[in-house]
Amino acid sequence: MTEMEQKLQEFVAAQAAELGVPGVAVAILAGGEEYFACHGVTSVRNPLPVDRDTGFVIGSVSKTFTATALLRLVDAGQVDLAAPVQRYVPEFTGPGVATHEIKVAQLLNHTAGLEWKLSADTGEGDDALARHAELLAGSELLTEPGARASYSQAGFNLAGRIIENVTGRTFEAAVRTLLFDPLGLNASCYALNDAMTRRFAVGHNLDDSGALLVATQWKDNRSNNPGGGAVSSAADLLRWARFHLGDGRTGAGDRIISAELLHGMRAQTVELRASTLGDAFGTCWFLREVDGVATIGHGGSGNGQFADLLIVPDRDFAVVALSNAGPDAGLSLNRAIVRWALEHYLGVVERDPEPLPYDEARAAEVAGIYENEMMRLTLAAQHDGLTIGCAIKPAVRAAADTELPPDLPPAPLGLLAGDADEYIVTAGGLGGQRGYFTRDEAGSIAGIDLAGRLFGRVR
Structure with a gap:
């Protein structure tokens, strides 16, 4: 173990112990060398040591697989990004949505105008x-689309x-053929039957007494596999990062996608406002400048499991963090690891903006309830500050047949300088998250953006 890897291991172990995370796997690519730090166990109930090949549910990092697989079909001339989705999905038609207007490319940069997530389980x-x-x-x-x-x-x-x-195969089989097999991502899969034959981590959440319990729902239902259902390991995700830093060839030298299309995923397609996730979307990737350095990345969350993948193309650098405790601990741990890696390997320091002193009038203006299809945000104006609580809507939780992730407890939120209605969450699992409030034509607060998602105000 090198001196740098020893320092990484010590930091990861100390942070995991401080935050109460049972298991974590970290992988870093820097200077052409790979570094790994694994700590803790897969489960507090049936513990096995976490290693670089341990499978974690990676949540929305799965989207990077889906987008790249679709671009392989674009490269083969089988899909046109500018075409309407209906050309390839004729069943996507109905009176409730202007379905004919939504283009394929808009799915990959989140400008289709669609809800965050459907609460329905389609089996x-x-x-x-x-x-x-x-x-x-x-x-x-x-x-409106776009x-x-x-x-x-x-x-x-x-x-x-x-x-x-387009492929005539199930999504899972298609991604296996298009990506997993040619790239040697042998620890990556979607099906429970594939995952259970290997070492894998389970999620953990806190009970009312603060004790860690194993999350009984391991991953989401099958219809959410493209958006968030992949299982992968630290070693596989670092191999995945290497592919995206390359020219579209596999480790064996076989080209599976053009360098132009692969690197084009990093090009800005739509600007984001006041989002910690990024300054813009490329094709799937969040584009973010940190301390003057351009990065691409994606995070993901499941039921007590969290994943982060950040790549710095100009420095040939990548960091992967996988952890297995919620609701706050894993988010906080991954964020700390990514920031530590950027600073200690690249000298890149990420700093959060300072919120303004508490203003009761501004707080009263934004306080209230905001919702989307699945979630409810509650902003409360206390005597000394604003708080934000993030919860699954009660009706959605009551209708669920399986265990859903716990709600995030209220965390302090501060408003930022200027007239742009921007804010930052200053503690808890959402600590560091930035967003903004939207106003209607009359100038009243009509919605809030959090983690890139739009929540409408409930009046």
């Missing part, structure tokens, strides 16, 4: 994505259905 059969597309066609748009970015799991699940219809 575990091979028709899961087809049924999801039919239900999605009956939903209402948040905005009007703005709003992060959409549902949109990526629809992209998965394009892959199915």
Whole structure:
């Protein structure tokens, strides 16, 4: 173990112990060398040591697989990004959505105007994505297609259905053929039957007494596989980062996608406002400048499991962080690891903006309840500051047949300088998250953006 790897291991172990995270796997590519730090166990109930090949549910980092697989079909001339989605998914049609206006490219940069996520479970059969597309066609748009970015799991699940219809295979089998097999991502999969034959981590959440319990729902239902259902390891995700830093060839030298299309995923397609996730979307990737250095990345969350992948193309650098405790601990741990890696390997320091002193009048203006299809945000004006609570809507939780992730407890939120209605969460699992409030034509607060998602105000 090198001196740098020893320092990484010590930092990861100390942070995991401080935050109460049972297991974590970290991988770093720097200067052409790979560094790994693994700590703790896969489960507090049935513990096995976490290693670089341990499978974690990587949540929305899965979207990078879906987008790249779809671009392989674009490269082969089988899909046109400028074409309407209906060309490839004829079942995506209905009176509730201007379905004919949504283009394939808009699914990959979250500008289709679709909701974040459907609460419906369409089962575990091979028709899961087809049924999801039919239900999605009956939903209402948040905005007109192309009007703005709003992060959409549902949109990526629809992209998965394009892959199915074009290849004539299930989404999972198609991604295996298009990406996992040629790139040697042997620890990456979607199906429970594939994951359970290997070492894998389970999620953990806190009970009412603060004790860690194993999350009984391991991953989301099948229709959410394209948007958030992949299982992968630190070693596989570092191999995945190497591929995106390369020229579209596999380790064996076989080209599977053009360098132009692969690197084009890093090009800005739509600007983001006041988002910690990024300054803009490329194709799937969040584009973010940190201390003057351009990065691309994606994060993901599941039921008590969290994943982060950040790549710095100009420095040939990547960092992966996987952890297995919620609701706050894993988010906080991953954020600390990514920041530590950037600073200690690249000398790049990420700093959060300082919020303004508490203003009761501004706090009263933004306080209230904001919702989307799945989630409810509660902003409360206390005597000494604002707080934000993030919860699954009670009706969604009551209707669920399986365990859902716990709600995030209220965390302090500060407003930022200027007249742009921007804010930052200053502590907890959402600590460091930035966003903004939107106003209607009359100038009243009508919505809030958090983690790239639009939540409408409930009046």
